[in-house]
Amino acid sequence: MSTSVAPQESVLSPKFYEAMKALEPQYPRKTALILPALHQAQSEFGWLPKEALEAVAQYIGVHPAQIREVASFYTMFNLKPVGKTHLKICTNVACVLRGADDLVSFCEKKLGIACGETTPDGKFTLSEEECLGACGTAPAMMANDDYIENLDIPKLNDFLERSQHER
Amino acid sequence: MSAEVQTLFIQHFGKDSNRTLSYYQSQQSGYVAAKTVVTTMTPDQVIEEVKKSNLRGRGGAGFPTGMKWSFIPKGGDKPKYLVCNADESEPGTFKDRDLIRYTPHGLIEGMIIGAYAIGCKHAYIYIRGEYTREARLLNEAIQEAKSAGFLGEKIFGTDFSLNITVHRGAGAYICGEETGLLNSLEGKRGEPRVKPPFPAISGAFGCPTAVNNVESLASIPHIIRLGGEAYSKLGAVEKSGGTRIISLSGQVKRPGLYEIQAGSKTLRQIIYDLGGGMKKEKKLKAVIPGGSSAPVLTADEIDVIYDIEPLMKIGTMMGSAAIMVVSESVDLPKLLWRITKFYAHESCGQCTPCREGCHWMESILHRICHGQGREDDLDTLTSLAGNIGGKTLCALGDAAAGPVASFIKKFRPEFEAKITPVVRGQKRYA
Numbered sequence A: 001m002s003t004s005v006a007p008q009e010s011v012l013s014p015k016f017y018e019a020m021k022a023l024e025p026q027y028p029r030k031t032a033l034i035l036p037a038l039h040q041a042q043s044e045f046g047w048l049p050k051e052a053l054e055a056v057a058q059y060i061g062v063h064p065a066q067i068r069e070v071a072s073f074y075t076m077f078n079l080k081p082v083g084k085t086h087l088k089i090c091t092n093v094a095c096v097l098r099g100a101d102d103l104v105s106f107c108e109k110k111l112g113i114a115c116g117e118t119t120p121d122g123k124f125t126l127s128e129e130e131c132l133g134a135c136g137t138a139p140a141m142m143a144n145d146d147y148i149e150n151l152d153i154p155k156l157n158d159f160l161e162r163s164q165h166e167r
Numbered sequence B: 001m002s003a004e005v006q007t008l009f010i011q012h013f014g015k016d017s018n019r020t021l022s023y024y025q026s027q028q029s030g031y032v033a034a035k036t037v038v039t040t041m042t043p044d045q046v047i048e049e050v051k052k053s054n055l056r057g058r059g060g061a062g063f064p065t066g067m068k069w070s071f072i073p074k075g076g077d078k079p080k081y082l083v084c085n086a087d088e089s090e091p092g093t094f095k096d097r098d099l100i101r102y103t104p105h106g107l108i109e110g111m112i113i114g115a116y117a118i119g120c121k122h123a124y125i126y127i128r129g130e131y132t133r134e135a136r137l138l139n140e141a142i143q144e145a146k147s148a149g150f151l152g153e154k155i156f157g158t159d160f161s162l163n164i165t166v167h168r169g170a171g172a173y174i175c176g177e178e179t180g181l182l183n184s185l186e187g188k189r190g191e192p193r194v195k196p197p198f199p200a201i202s203g204a205f206g207c208p209t210a211v212n213n214v215e216s217l218a219s220i221p222h223i224i225r226l227g228g229e230a231y232s233k234l235g236a237v238e239k240s241g242g243t244r245i246i247s248l249s250g251q252v253k254r255p256g257l258y259e260i261q262a263g264s265k266t267l268r269q270i271i272y273d274l275g276g277g278m279k280k281e282k283k284l285k286a287v288i289p290g291g292s293s294a295p296v297l298t299a300d301e302i303d304v305i306y307d308i309e310p311l312m313k314i315g316t317m318m319g320s321a322a323i324m325v326v327s328e329s330v331d332l333p334k335l336l337w338r339i340t341k342f343y344a345h346e347s348c349g350q351c352t353p354c355r356e357g358c359h360w361m362e363s364i365l366h367r368i369c370h371g372q373g374r375e376d377d378l379d380t381l382t383s384l385a386g387n388i389g390g391k392t393l394c395a396l397g398d399a400a401a402g403p404v405a406s407f408i409k410k411f412r413p414e415f416e417a418k419i420t421p422v423v424r425g426q427k428r429y430a
């Protein structure tokens, strides 16, 4: 796309505005683009800083408070920065029945943080997650957008080691 | 295919290459049903066929799909919408994910037929945000279908056109509830709506809308292919047609997805014959038979036929057909605390009984599990559950209340054992 649809001063990239432009005809109202816009904005920062929420509000044409109100409803929208690898361990029923609690304790010990915290080097954020829909391959977790299933401590340890040494 | 077990879906699961259009067309007669529908049937005939099939919604409520479609008003100048519920957030449920991964075209074809039946030109698939990869696979399949002329303008050379948009959620159980889902699709907080009006009259963007689960829609091409009556006869019990995909998890030897002809097996047969029995030969203690919202069953109650009516008769529900199996080694008060914590976290907060009640139940269960339980706690919990169920805008309240009431009723001694005499009636939880 040659002509830029991005306002000059926006913190969001031209890619954001292009992606939104492509989605606009698929909805009868522009406000329906709020969730897609928040996903897209979050993919640029890893989280949703105030400036990004404001830019989304401006693009949609609503008050920033409306965007904050929506964003804060959904657990996937990070209103605080998260580590480079965001670990989300499912601790719902099916995973707990197959050892998820041990995985959480292992991570907390190994990373030296509690659930909800980020390591000082900014590499990992650890969260407990509700059911991920991977109960047949429990215990399961997500690392950013990826599922890791049939977990056990050695497998989790390997994953942490590898992520630790990635740049 | 053996004469006794007939499955429609599961034989195609597990292999990545099965998701392609060429596989779907060559191995599953893909898009033949849609072509038959669009080129030779009227919308009313389609709805009649689906009614005859006795397909009942696979999302949890078990509402007859054909009847739901018949509620969409005919004509009128408002657009009509078909929305596929791919939020799959009921704990224990993981069937829709594999349906999307291995037969995305089955879902798309079902949506073409559904859209034709209700007069919809633009359909949405609302998929839970965590299913990033699955959303991508769906978009790829939609592109494939579009290139082949099954989606877009003038489908099969007729005047019927349809586009499908994949819309990602962002982590909220309540968006599985159909009106919470519709609000979320519109770019709002996923708070359920006051009903009536029902979505059939005023759904997405204020227009008539049918919301159907992934498995319900993916069953539609089979209904057209086999005929409504033959599909219905796959079910072994009255009023329940076709097959059911069961999500089996917890402490069994072989957790995973299983497909059975509706009503053809008991819960015991599913756990022991399909699931291979208990992991490490432990004793069975409890079964959660229909997602975490379903009231719990004891080991003595599993000779029940696994289907909607028989489970309802014994005070629980089939829900999304997610079975979670619990062995003797599990601390049930702690497990109930875990379940209740989920509902407290996911309550949208609109209705006071659910917003306050879920947190209250959670904190009481928490103190019981931490040796701080009080003598009257179990009665308080039971009374709280009774004051949430049936008193909220959506069924999340019932979903939270059912487990609490049933666990305490059926396993009371385990809870009492945690409320030690020293603490009873004395210490208060800080």
Ligand SMILES: Cc1cc2nc3c(=O)[nH]c(=O)nc-3n(C[C@H](O)[C@H](O)[C@H](O)COP(=O)(O)O)c2cc1C
Binding pocket: B056, B057, B058, B059, B060, B061, B062, B063, B065, B085, B086, B087, B088, B089, B090, B173, B174, B175, B176, B177, B178, B179, B211, B212, B213, B214, B216, B217, B394, B395, B396, B399
């Ligand atoms: C709290 C709550 C969560 C729900 N979650 C889901 C879900 O994740 N997926 C789903 O298909 N239906 C879910 N439902 C049921 C939907 O409201 C609705 O009945 C269903 O999508 C209709 O489709 P069906 O008739 O094909 O089952 C949920 C209901 C409630 C009350």
